[in-house]
Amino acid sequence: MMRYFRNRVKKNELISLRPRRDLPLNMKSISIILLTYNSQASVKATLEAARILSPDIYAVDSFSSDGTINILKKHDVKVYQRTFENYAEQRNWAMNHLEVNSEWQLHLDADEILTSELIDEIKSELISTDTYEGYFIPRKIHFLGRDLKHGGYFPIYHMRLFRTGCARVEDRIYDQHFVLSGRGKKLKSFFIDDHRISLSDWTIRHNHWSDLEVKELLGESPEASEKKIIRSSFIGNVLERKRARKKAYLKLPSLVRPFALFFYRYVFRLGFLDGWPGFIYCVLQAFWFRFLIDAKIYEAERFRPGS
Numbered sequence: 001m002m003r004y005f006r007n008r009v010k011k012n013e014l015i016s017l018r019p020r021r022d023l024p025l026n027m028k029s030i031s032i033i034l035l036t037y038n039s040q041a042s043v044k045a046t047l048e049a050a051r052i053l054s055p056d057i058y059a060v061d062s063f064s065s066d067g068t069i070n071i072l073k074k075h076d077v078k079v080y081q082r083t084f085e086n087y088a089e090q091r092n093w094a095m096n097h098l099e100v101n102s103e104w105q106l107h108l109d110a111d112e113i114l115t116s117e118l119i120d121e122i123k124s125e126l127i128s129t130d131t132y133e134g135y136f137i138p139r140k141i142h143f144l145g146r147d148l149k150h151g152g153y154f155p156i157y158h159m160r161l162f163r164t165g166c167a168r169v170e171d172r173i174y175d176q177h178f179v180l181s182g183r184g185k186k187l188k189s190f191f192i193d194d195h196r197i198s199l200s201d202w203t204i205r206h207n208h209w210s211d212l213e214v215k216e217l218l219g220e221s222p223e224a225s226e227k228k229i230i231r232s233s234f235i236g237n238v239l240e241r242k243r244a245r246k247k248a249y250l251k252l253p254s255l256v257r258p259f260a261l262f263f264y265r266y267v268f269r270l271g272f273l274d275g276w277p278g279f280i281y282c283v284l285q286a287f288w289f290r291f292l293i294d295a296k297i298y299e300a301e302r303f304r305p306g307s
Helices: 043-053 068-074 087-097 116-128 199-217 238-250 257-268 271-302
Strands: 026-036 057-061 078-081 102-109 112-114 134-143 146-148 156-163 167-169 178-180 184-186 191-195
Touching (some): 026 087, 043 112, 087 167, 112 116, 116 134, 134 271, 156 178, 156 238, 199 271, 238 257, 257 271
Parallel strands (some): 026 102, 134 184, 134 191
Antiparallel strands (some): 102 156, 112 191, 134 156
């Protein structure tokens, strides 16, 4: 039976009625933590794969109105509900409030599916070594029925598996990543980011995310001045190198750089080898999402109140 905790507190947080207990960590055990919102199209496949690795699964749901909760219930997931503000705030809230007693945590989105190879590699790593505090896991995007293997979209590494207490999500309102305290290692096997939402929903989400990116780039968000973010370094770890590449991109002329990005991904990084799905994805990322960000910056800088 699903344990469904409903105890309303500030900010519409729903947490466990039971008091938190300082229990000893279970050696080599793993808890899996999901974020969900109207995820019925994808979350079942995510849960079926995740349970092979661990039956101890939590979900922080943002008040889904579809069949997501019923699916979570059928898979014996421990569910908490609270209003979504941003990814970093939701993830960090989960790490602060969920009664996770495992030594390790794996964080996933509702549409991220563990492959059997990744499950085996995780088990092998956690049995054979105590050297690392976290693992960078490569992501493969599945878009419009096709795995995207080119265009610089694979592999893209994410810090998702770490010892409890050894990572936090950086203080940003968009493009947030877990910051690891300790040594990290790259895994070879990947998880699948299974894009099942419609293109209409895709553009709606990216329109919202473009607003958040513009706020950060213009320094309008409280988080923009915080220091708890991943540094940019071409000689750092995989996330630091990724942040350095983005910083270099942002130095290019606004409204022109999306064209350079498309050429880089579709031509130079061979995105055309992924067929029409690859073409559509490169166009949407460059000429919808990134161009929209630049256009909103142009609008904000020229039509601010009082300008």
